[in-house]
Amino acid sequence: MRVIATSLLVTILVASLLLETTRTDAQVEAKRPFPIRPVHTFSIVARDPSTSELGVAVQSHWFSVGPIVAWAEAGVGAVATKSFVDPSYGKLGLDLMRAGKSAPDALKSLTAGDEGRDVRQVAMIDAQGRVDARTGKNDIQAAGHIIGKNYSVQANLMLSEKVWPAMSAAFENAKGDLAERMLVALEAAQAAGGDIRGKQSAALVVVTGKPTGQAWKDRVFDLRVDDSPEPLIELRRLVKLQRAYNHMNAGDLAVEHRDNEGALREYGAAEKLVPDNAEMIYWHAIALVNMGRVDESLPLFRRVFAMDPNWVTLTPRL
Known part of the structure; x- marks a missing residue:
């Protein structure tokens, strides 16, 4: 009987402790204004005053950082939201800027009502180049920002x-378009030590200066490296490839407008960037045929067919 009573007492005590632990965890969870796992990064938001393009770029030791951190809309603004991240800063920040608020006012409005603001890090820039950033006082060090x-x-x-000083100096001294300058800033951050945990993913978004009303047309670059031991090296490769495809798209548009010479210039520019890309060579050859310049197309077809005979099979199906 004594053994049974002791066992019963132990069971009651264990159950009581488990219940208390559950209550404590629930209370902590209810009060916690931010997620347990942070998305720590280095990032840049920027505007090109010569083209009005807007962009955001980021690298982190975190899987698939792009969809969480990087937000941009043509003619509106760009947002980077991170640290103990609240992704809603991205959408809500763009909503407020689209409604007419400046980037500084949009950021102030959102942080004012956020109990977790001291562990956030957010930057916003609007279509007029007005920019603001906030580094929460409880962000994990080393942490900071520079507004230029x-x-x-x-x-x-x-x-x-x-x-971040290395990023600022690199961006201000870099040459090229907005994508190139932001990429140089990320590379400078990594060269200065980067994320203390290492590197895993990266992203870069650039939108046009003049919105078309069709968001898919407004994205000049929308690139993500979700998991890589060298995310910036891979991101630079993708930026180069995207440039080539942008030339291909411009060539196709020139064909539609019957600007044959313009189309060939664009196709040639694409092939200079990625000379061994069979897809680009093939459609360049097809465009020449459609222009009635069959003799010029034949060397290109031979190159592609030598790369992969499946292109031979495809051709009669067009």
């Missing part, structure tokens, strides 16, 4: 405080 003319760079959980 038409850009902001920001980082948290970095190896050192050299990261």
Whole structure:
């Protein structure tokens, strides 16, 4: 009887402890204004004053960082939201800027009502180049940001405080279009030590300066490296490939407008960037045939057919 009573007492005590633990966890969860796992990164939001393009770029030691952090809309603005991340800053920030608020006012409006603002890191830039950023006082160090003319760079959980100044200097001194300059800024951050945990994913988004009303046409670059030991190397490769396909698309558009010489210039520019891409060579050859320049197309067809005989099988089906 004594053994049974003791066992019963132990059971009651264990159940009581488990219940108390459950209550404590539930209470903590109810009060927690941010997720357990942070998305720590270095990033840049920027505007090109010569084209009005807007962009955001990011790298992190976190899987598939792009869909969470990087937000942009042509003619509206760009947002980077991270640290103990609340992704709604992206959509809501764009909504507020689209409604007429400046980027600084949009950011202030969102942080004012956010109990977790001290662990957020957010940057916003609008279509006029007005920019603001906020690094929460409880973000994991090293953390900080620099706001410059038409850009902001920001980082948290970095190896050192050299990261975001390196990004700022690199962006301001870089040449090329907005995508290239943002990519140079990311590379400078990594060279300065980057994320203390390492590297895993990256993303880059650039939207046109003039919105068309068709979002899919407004994205000049929309690239993500979700999981890679060298995400920036892979991102640079994808940027180059996207440039080539942008030339191909411009060539196709020129064909539609019966600008044959313009089309051939665009196709040639694409092939210079990726000379061994069978797809580009093939459609260049097809365009020549459609222009009545069959003799010029034959060397291109031979190159493609030598790469993969399936292109031979495809051709009669067109």
